[in-house]
Amino acid sequence: MSLLADAVGQSLSTRPDIIGTEISKALSGLHDQIPPFPRTMAMKIIEQELGAPIQSSFTYLSEEPVAAASFGQVYRGKTIDGRDVAVKVQRPNLRHVVVRDIYILRIGLGLLQKITNRISHLPLYADEFGKGLVGELDYSIEAENASKYLEAHSSFTFIHIPKVYRDLSRKRVLTMEWVVGESPTDLLSVATSNANHEVSETERIEANRKLLDLVSKGVEACLVQLLETGLLHADPHPGNLRYISSGQIGFLDFGLICQMEKKHQYAMLASIVDIVNGDWGSLVRSLMDMDVVRPGTNVRRVTMELEGALGEVxxxxxxxxxxxxxxxxxxxxxxxxxxxxxxxxYTLVLRSLASLEGLALAADPNFKTFEAAYPYVVRKLLTENSADARRILHSAILNKRKEFRWERLNLFLRVASTRKTLNRMIASKSESSADYLPSKPSGVIEVAQMILKLLPSKDGIVLRRLLMTADGASLIRGMVSKEATPLRQQLCKVIADVMHQWVVQALGQHITALKYSRLTSGSSKKDLVASTSRSSVSVDEYQAILRDPRLKVIFLRIISSTRKDPALMLKFSWTSFIMAVTASARAFHRVLVSLSEAFVSSLPLSPKRVAVSA
Structure with missing residues (x-):
């Protein structure tokens, strides 16, 4: 089979939802079951490249290759100093095969261009593809790619990149750390197997869980490459992925990597937001920034075409x-x-996401790539203080008059109300658990608490800038609207919780004067104070927010913007009064309950034993 046919087959094998399960399983064999070349020939190549007998470098090399691909095959081995390694050996006489296939592809694309009368020079795609294939013929380049990829992603602990052993690597031999893990193909086979005696129901459920976890981590890894490091793994098919028992996703094969420009990274970020918002005009502008839409293209016509094609979504x-x-x-x-x-x-990003979606849909037909990816996008926009990220955020939730578009802001709040997003917004990227499996929202109260924590923090500069840029009156108008009733109710709960903590702490200092002797020791005191630890926003944090001069300036600016509209100012004052009264009543009720429980528990009453006879 030619190299090109193999590459096409590998890509299609990741999409059982398109080509069918049976064909997908057949094509998946291209990853791991390509006929190997003789072991004696492989050992000879290793000795030629390393310039020494096998025994001087390895104490063990498997009799059969553990994997065979278009360009080479992999043996499991152990080095003299006891390291478990994977040794990849290039197929003999490979260069002339690559040149032949690229030549054939170039002729075919040239004929296609003439038949279709296309303006673009299609044979250039063959040249670009050929450069990548020729680059893969030199394993020293792959070793450099792997080291570069490891350095760029070392802070993302859910991604595992094997180490390269340069002393045992050459142009046609590559020695890397052995990665112990399960391939997506094996997991998919177990997860989708019919009931039989060989695979139990427990094994199928566990394989399905691992597969979905791998896919969700793969989606996040793709977004990390796309939006953070800009360094893309060019061939993330199932044969190059592993699910490690620690919950990490392992990447193999770094023959092709692609470095994105910053402007393309932000344009791709903007395009995701545009698609979610259904803003096809902005999507065309993002595609222009990606250098996808050619200069001089009729933007209006393209926008109408996209709206017609995607309007039914x-x-x-x-x-x-x-x-x-x-x-x-x-x-x-x-x-x-x-x-x-x-x-x-652009082609690599689309291929990666499509490949991961294909695996996910095989395990879960309800999996949605946008739903899995968008929380990461929201976190990126709410925490990155760069001009490009701010521009995307502002265009996403503000109109041209700098007024909040509440339907889009509500979407941001809903996405941010998932625990996985909240945890990441407070934790550093190195602490990311990478749990991108769908989860239920934890509630608007989590959003309110997150905003209160984020605003005075270092990462809160994005939110502070947004509030300073936006029209304050539109924010007030939205806050007092009927649609914001759930948010106001949850804010009342947050304020009531803080007031309750303050009262409990104040009573704790004068507890002796109140003669609740047992309340100052033992489990009763612990029970009373425990309520403060259950809150996400402490009294000290709330006081820090009130004392923050930056937030005072923002608040005064928002309030001053409503003075031009007396009716709005009156409605805001009345709403604020109602919220204050409601929060105070809630807090007073909770304090009474806490004191009553503490008082009852302090009474010297012995439990009575009651005998019941039948």
């Missing part, structure tokens, strides 16, 4: 309720009509 809770592959197909149809360019990085 349904939304659930503000997120596109559609497969990523379907959205990609719609964009692709417009791209072909208007001769869009497909930069290498």
């Amino acid at each position: 349904e939304f659930r809770d503000g997120i596109p309720d559609v497969k990523f592959s379907r959205v990609l197909g719609k964009i692709w149809s417009v791209a072909l009509k208007y001769n869009f360019r497909m930069p290498p990085y």
